[in-house]
Amino acid sequence: MIQHVDNPIIEVHDLTVSYDKKPVLWNVDFTIPAGALVGIIGPNGAGKSTLIKAVMGLLPLSSGYTELFGQKLNDVRKRVSYVPQRESVDWDFPASVMDIALMGRYGQRGLFNRITAEDRSIARQALEQVHMLEFANRQIGQLSGGQQQRVFLARALAQQADLYFMDEPFAGVDAATEGAIIELLKELKSQGKTILVVHHDLQSAAEYFDWIVLLNTRLVASGPVKEVLTPTLLQETYGGKLSLLAQVGDIASSIGVGTRE
């Protein structure tokens, strides 16, 4: 079940991504309508994070291309925001909560330009939105996991983008933070923004998202939540990897050639 849309805000075309010559995503091809709140769902090792890293241009592609707003990423960077996994950074870094939120303004302000009072007020607003303004001067090493996640969201909000990619924003956060985050995502959606969220709790997926991408090293389904979250498709996603794909990938890696000429 792969439903394509006209005038997509994201087009992923025949995307293959490999680590050390071994494909971890095979020929992924889907489109996402504007204004959707999208859940990218699949088992561990399905390539969910790899997919959004590839779309954000952080990984080399073995094949295919992606377009955002019908353009190349480089032309629309200021309209796109990325929230990496919380564990991907060292929170012992010498910085305050406000410092991190301000980082969301660096790209918008441009290389080697100074941060302005306007940037500070935007960063403050972003912290307010995630209820972290009272911690603005707190050293980031003293935050709880949920608070760290909120700070990462504030940094993304400060970019004032139209399209958001979030890598596991619900991982390891408390129930209150999860609730606050989903409220925030729904509010962003109501403002016409598009949000893609890597998620792996099936229980809440139906409730949180209106569009689902099912992934397990290949695309299983992409479409409206009601049509995608069916027992058959879920079985196909979680029923184990296709062993032929995995075996061919292993061979390609051990010989040291890619799967493409």
Next chain:
Amino acid sequence: MNSLSQFLSLSDANVRYVVIGCVLLGISSGLMGVYTLLRKRALIGDAIAHAVLPGICIAFMLSGVRNTWVLFAGAVVTGSLAVYLVDLITSRSRLKPDAATALVLSVFFGAGILLLTIIQSSGNAAQSGLDKFLFGKAAAMLPEDLWLFGVVLCLVVTVLLSGYKEFKLLAFDKGYAQSQGIPVKALEMVLSTLTVLTVATGIQAVGVVLMSSLLIAPAAASRYWTHRLSGMLVLSAIMATLGAYIGAFISYTKPGMPTGPWIVVVLSCITLASMLLAPNQGVLARYLQRRKHRNKILQENILKAFFHLGEKKNNQALAFEMEVLRQQRDMPVARLKSGLRQLVRHGSLLDTNEGYQLTRSGLEAATRVVRLHRLWELYLSRHLNIAPDHVHEDAEGIEHLITPELERELELLLDSPGIDPHDSQIPYTQKDRNR
């Protein structure tokens, strides 16, 4: 004291060169060290320092003269090559960064030592003193060395200032920086190049073997005193200056004392002192905090013993001798005495003729500890389904940790219960009820 005033006034040209030179390159390495440390590349500094040696030797062999700028150029070339190779090996092979770093370090250093031996046996008169690069030759600094150090420092300061926010983001979250369109690769190259330049100048003073400590020690020390990147940069530069200055002075007081090693020793002392004395994160601060908590536990346990004794007699106004207390709760006499003294001093106990007696505030504190203990027992048995005979030990520890906020949350969750899993009353004083 004569030597001190002579040193401080920098009247001796030789002293002047040494001090100014060490301070200049101290600041450069103090600043670059912060980024090296924050980017978790501390070992790379060591690899660069060792990789610089073959470059110096080759430059000397090709030119035949010991010119600062020529040797510096050679040092920069092999230093950069080392960084490039570490990255290449890490990305193209299965070796992890630490193994790649160790490999490059040893191969380059080995080549350097080999070349040095060849040069020394060549009989070229100009080569004398080239081996000083192993441990530094600060005492032989020349005006042209100072020019070189000055140029490198200016470059470091200018670049770090103009790209302050970009380098900060790069050091904290590279992936996010890249997603914003910041040229991560180019900026990393700039940082690596600056590090190589700094190291290549630094070995003039402290030598190949000790250079990495000049890079890392001030940065590591500064992290203990500040939570800001800007603060870290300033402090690291100040500490490096201090280390260079004091090290140069010590080596000045006694003839034959090497400058470089003394700088490193002083910097190590500064780092050690920071680890011990820094507020909050320092070893001493942590020790004091733990001791405070241990005393709190002791006091609360004694108060609890009073409460339990009073509870049995149904009268909390009774006085008890030490022996009675020890029968209620066994603990070493010395600990008990010290705890009782503390409690009397804090006004929780009265030392009367019949023994010790709870004051009003002592009773409130004792009631609170017993209450927290029983609330926690109830919470464990109700919400974690733990058998009533297994909850006591846990509660013994947790009762000393619960804050007033957590206490309120517990009460709310347990719906202001009256009795604990062992059918004991959960106690409240009049003051608690008025809350």
